[in-house]
Amino acid sequence: MANGFSPNYQNNISLMGIKTYKQRELLPNPALKMNFNKWNVFWSICFVFTAVIIIIGNCLSISVLLKRRLRKRPHYLLAELAIADLLVGIFAVPILMITSVSKERVLSRFISDCVDMFTGFWSVFTLAVISVERLYAIARPLHHRQLSFKSYIIAMVMPWVFSVIVTSTRVLLYFRIMTKHHFVAVMIISLSTPLLMSFISYGIIGNLQASRPQSDHRARSNTKLAYVLLLITGMFVVTWLPFQILVIVFNVCIPCRRIPIAVVYVIKLLQFSNSFINFIIYCLRMPTYRNIVHETILRLKCSLRRQQQLHPTTFKQSNISLISFNSTLTLQNINRL
Numbered sequence: 001m002a003n004g005f006s007p008n009y010q011n012n013i014s015l016m017g018i019k020t021y022k023q024r025e026l027l028p029n030p031a032l033k034m035n036f037n038k039w040n041v042f043w044s045i046c047f048v049f050t051a052v053i054i055i056i057g058n059c060l061s062i063s064v065l066l067k068r069r070l071r072k073r074p075h076y077l078l079a080e081l082a083i084a085d086l087l088v089g090i091f092a093v094p095i096l097m098i099t100s101v102s103k104e105r106v107l108s109r110f111i112s113d114c115v116d117m118f119t120g121f122w123s124v125f126t127l128a129v130i131s132v133e134r135l136y137a138i139a140r141p142l143h144h145r146q147l148s149f150k151s152y153i154i155a156m157v158m159p160w161v162f163s164v165i166v167t168s169t170r171v172l173l174y175f176r177i178m179t180k181h182h183f184v185a186v187m188i189i190s191l192s193t194p195l196l197m198s199f200i201s202y203g204i205i206g207n208l209q210a211s212r213p214q215s216d217h218r219a220r221s222n223t224k225l226a227y228v229l230l231l232i233t234g235m236f237v238v239t240w241l242p243f244q245i246l247v248i249v250f251n252v253c254i255p256c257r258r259i260p261i262a263v264v265y266v267i268k269l270l271q272f273s274n275s276f277i278n279f280i281i282y283c284l285r286m287p288t289y290r291n292i293v294h295e296t297i298l299r300l301k302c303s304l305r306r307q308q309q310l311h312p313t314t315f316k317q318s319n320i321s322l323i324s325f326n327s328t329l330t331l332q333n334i335n336r337l
Helices: 041-065 072-101 105-139 141-145 149-174 181-210 217-252 263-286 287-310 310-337
Strands: none
Touching: 041 072, 041 141, 041 149, 041 181, 041 263, 041 287, 072 149, 072 263, 105 141, 105 149, 105 217, 105 263, 141 217, 217 263, 217 287, 263 287, 287 310
């Protein structure tokens, strides 16, 4: 078999007797040869699957964190983090897929970079705000309980504002108002400062908890939540940092841009995986969260069963319509051969 074609294409005739393999000799068989350094079906499936998981996981996270049992002011910050991750699945992943097949590469890549930066830095600044809030809750518990709801509103708005400011540097770079070296400097500072702030906060929290007795239930609960958030921050570094390093290297070192595009796609999938990994960590490390997710899924199943029992004919008609649609589509495809 040469060049991915069928060896008997000249003599084989299709079932309908209309088109021969000779007429299709210019069409390679994608199942026999797939170039992973170009956008293909494999990458489409991977990114679509990632986007679906991100959307489902973060929709569940937002609904669970706003339930009455978890409706606490610190959890509003976690809900904001879930909203930032949800935007990755709704906008960042689809725009990247459009960019990969678009003919207007410069403009589409610019839009993709802006959306990617906005959602990513919104997450990292939110993680920094959460770490400072947790430090204040453990270091000054009495003062923390007296915080007003307005303080949390300000804390939720700040990451959004900072992410807009950082994303605006990409706009300045696009219109050549800012140089690449200044853009790289802004990226490094904007990424390292909130991460450094987060790890310093959790380091201080660890020292405070080691020197205090854990007799109070509220103190133990704050400590467990702090460890969960530290784990989330660590996973953010593992999943998000490789692509940011790649962006910095590409803007500084021109010969380094010869890296295979397949490697870039793998690193992007790793980056996007950060947007649904928080949901997994919550389920593994927060029992109340896990129980509410389980109850929500059971409630959805019961609701579907109840709808089937109340309207059985509707479901039967929809199944019959689906079967007839599939059969019609199959006949149309056969007639086109």
